[in-house]
């Protein structure tokens with residue numbers, strides 16, 4: 001009997017490889033060919049088929065996406081490891097939190113454990129190639145019988161997410177197929193490629209506002225504890241072919257240096273394997289820094305995970321492009337001129353570039369990841385414990401206290417709940433205060449989120465300008481949320497019970513307005529999409545307002561049956577004409593959208609807006625949207641920064657102090673001082689109007705330039721002193737509220753939400 005079973009197993013082992021269909025066989029077209037795309041549902045069905053055919057593949061559901069798709073992650077490893085996944089996860093979890101383990105126990109766990117590597121694809125949906133590559137790669141790993149692949153799979157558990165934005169992957173493939181063979185083939189989408197947050201889905205990894213971010217973070221920080229995370233992106237068309245770490249300066253010195261050494265080790269092997277296969281245009285130390293916290297794998301750096309970003313040059317979705325050699329350019333940090341440099345020794349010569357090329361580059365890099373993760377298995381496992389121990393020591397005796405007695409307790413609860421979602425340990429004292437001991441593995445993450453940022457001013461040559469931030473420069477949550485958090489030490493012998501779940505109470509601002517009917521709200525939605533429109537819609541949807549989102553044609557048709565119209569942070573030129581603003585001599589070209597998805601407000605739209613306000617509507621504008629209102633309404637307000645050059649004034653996303661006038665309906669319930677998030681902000685000067693209108697300065701920057709910046713980086717802060725940050729006025733029978741900042745910035749600035757909600761109800 002035993003013999004018979006063995007024979008059967010042997011038979012199964014030799015034949016399953018042959019019965020595993022390739023993605024092309026399964027889907028009935030050549031995956032990776034020009035103008036062919038598998039959509040997310042096809043990809044999911046392929047992964048399920050692969051899991052059914054191969055004992056090396058398993059499909060896990062991470063949950064539902066924003067628009068209700070099944071959000072999947074494939075687990076790929078050897079048959080033996082697949083039977084032992086629980087133990088492998090348990091080992092990784094212990095190493096991620098080694099408190100109580102001695103050196104010998106850590107060494108033993110590292111010897112026994114398996115590397116767990118996470119590869120996420122296609123978070124930016126138009127960066128489509130990795131979603132196709134994932135199927136081919138999984139097939140190759142499932143069906144290979146060579147010794148080296150088997151060795152890698154014996155040492156490594158691969159977690160493979162074929163798309164981090166399934167909804168957007170479907171939008172892109174639908175749109176691509178619709179316009180295939182027309183002049184719009186491969187063109188940009190006329191709307192955001194994530195239902196709410198478009199490209200900003202990769203700015204959300206510390207705030208966890210979106211479903212996809214939450215669901216993957218749960219898998220990473222509560223279930224799998226991977227040691228390495230690689231996120232596969234695409235960049236522009238006319239520079240290097242592929243960025244692979246080492247990252248560029250600046251770096252955050254809080255992050256454990258082993259993170260950078262491991263990223264360099266893994267990245268260098270990727271570039272080595274690519275160069276061996278004569279792939280041109282590889283670059284490191286380019287553009288992408290080691291400072292910013294918001295992206296997928298970036299957030300992991302502060303939580304002891306080695307994260308790598310890959311960026312391959314794009315085609316036009318699945319359509320090939322041809323780049324003339326004269327069009328190849330540098331012009332970015334790490335490659336000023338397009339030529340051979342030590343970080344870019346083999347420039348690509350130009351010519352045809354297709355999705356197949358992108359997939360090939362990504363595949364070689366991904367295989368090289370498995371090679372390093374297998375070769376360095378014990379090192380990678382032990383290093384997580386080394387970093388976690390160092391973080392516990394870094395935290396020492398210090399602690400944070402979130403006092404129960406504060407201005408906005410429900411938002412304080414929200415902060416504590418968010419930290420728990422991140423895997424942070426929190427305790428609660430009898431009086432309701434939350435206590436966070438810093439002697440825990442995520443202490444660096446806590447330090448980063450709870451303390452002000454001071455942007456590192458790195459210069460690459462004496463006398464030259466500093467390297468500017470890649471994205472924003474501040475993420476200090478107590479300031480952004482308006483929550484009091486005190487740095488202190490754990491009280492002696494404190495043994496408060498640990499809290500593992502918090503349900504925040506309803507915020508005051510919602511309670512205050514709860515008995516009134518909800519205003520009817522519309523948000524301006526330009527063709528091509530605007531991130532701030534998406535975030536505004538997300539905020540209002542989250543609080544039950546169900547706003548409409550109006551395209552220019554709909555605004556021109558008149559704004560009847562509406563109480564409030566919101567102009568998000570969009571450049572005034574783009575609102576008015578649909579054209580992109582830009583400096584003298586800059587490339588202003590944007591490719592054409594189909595006729596049904598074109599147009600801007602123009603004269604008719606501006607008139608419709610004025611009529612709406614004159615007849616009693618409320619117009620609210622955020623940041624750049626205010627410039628449009630100033631130009632199109634006769635109001636006693638000007639933007640004092642309108643002519644400022646980047647040398648005079650520059651602030652790429654920082655938290656600044658403002659004083660609030662609290663006796664106006666829009667500022668009701670606000671504290672007298674708050675932090676506002678400023679990212680290329682507008683500052684106002686007002687003047688006394690005639691008798692036809694009233695105006696109020698709602699928020700003002702401090703008198704002294706040294707008091708302006710609370711966290712982040714700013715140049716030219718004296719330009720903000722004594723200037724208004726928010727103003728309100730009557731206009732005809734209606735009202736206008738101008739916020740010279742984004743009071744709902746990326747779903748992070750709860751401190752300034754009440755002003756947005758109050759503005760919606762002003763005059764009701």
Ligand SMILES: [Zn+2]
Nearest residue numbers: 124127233234
């Ligand atoms: Zn990207």
